[in-house]
Amino acid sequence: MIETIPGPDPSVVERILQERANALAVPPKAESADDALSVVVVAVGPERYGIEITRIREVQPLHGLVGVPGAPSTWAGLVNLRGSLYPVLNLRVHLGLEPGPIGSDARVVVVGDEPVEERAPVVGLWIRAARRHGAEIVTVGASGSIPTTPGTAAETVRTQLAERVRAAKRAVLIWSGPGGRGGETVAALAHELGAAAAFYLPATPNGRAVSEA
Numbered sequence: 001m002i003e004t005i006p007g008p009d010p011s012v013v014e015r016i017l018q019e020r021a022n023a024l025a026v027p028p029k030a031e032s033a034d035d036a037l038s039v040v041v042v043a044v045g046p047e048r049y050g051i052e053i054t055r056i057r058e059v060q061p062l063h064g065l066v067g068v069p070g071a072p073s074t075w076a077g078l079v080n081l082r083g084s085l086y087p088v089l090n091l092r093v094h095l096g097l098e099p100g101p102i103g104s105d106a107r108v109v110v111v112g113d114e115p116v117e118e119r120a121p122v123v124g125l126w127i128r129a130a131r132r133h134g135a136e137i138v139t140v141g142a143s144g145s146i147p148t149t150p151g152t153a154a155e156t157v158r159t160q161l162a163e164r165v166r167a168a169k170r171a172v173l174i175w176s177g178p179g180g181r182g183g184e185t186v187a188a189l190a191h192e193l194g195a196a197a198a199f200y201l202p203a204t205p206n207g208r209a210v211s212e213a
Helices: 010-024 121-132 153-167 181-193
Strands: 039-044 047-052 075-081 084-089 107-111 136-141 171-176 197-201
Touching: 107 121, 107 153, 121 136, 121 171, 136 153, 153 171, 153 181, 171 181, 181 197
Parallel strands: 107 136, 107 171, 171 197
Antiparallel strands: 039 047, 075 084
16 A cells, blocks of 8 residues: 655745745845954055054154164164154064065166155165165166156166066166156056066155055
8 A cells, every 4th residue: 555645735835935035035234333344454575464443553654764783583673753762573574474575686776866765764775785685776867877867767767777677587666756656657667577566755745755566
């Protein structure tokens, strides 16, 4: 004898399906301001890190950095901010990343009519360190090793330095002067010539700033 097993009650099935449909139709809970986390993104080489904004007191351009003899390599030195000394942590070393691009590069091209030390003293320190490591430093500007007239620096790099930049194992371009279009010019040059990095030094009220392009 074959026993017939009754199927589920259609009304029960319909009720279950309707309950599931109602549950899926509920709109997601709207995010409130308390659910958001504001962070400041810090670039360290190819890495990006977010620091909760409530933990940041202020952001200042780095200048006047003084090394401390005998300090661990993770500490870059000290800066004087409004009469108070603050230690500066070298995040690259602390996180085990490769050294910064300037200190170990084979060729550094500085473009512009204004001395790097006037716009970003810390970059001037990096350039001197690169020279000590044997890097070739080329300046393109009115009083540079390759003299130019105003407004022609970028084209001079293309016509006179393109092959040298491409041939370098690592090359860095630094724009220090007017006409950089907020970093667009040096970033385009670096991309076109295959440079490892590009830095744009903007003019600021206190003349101290650096921005990576």
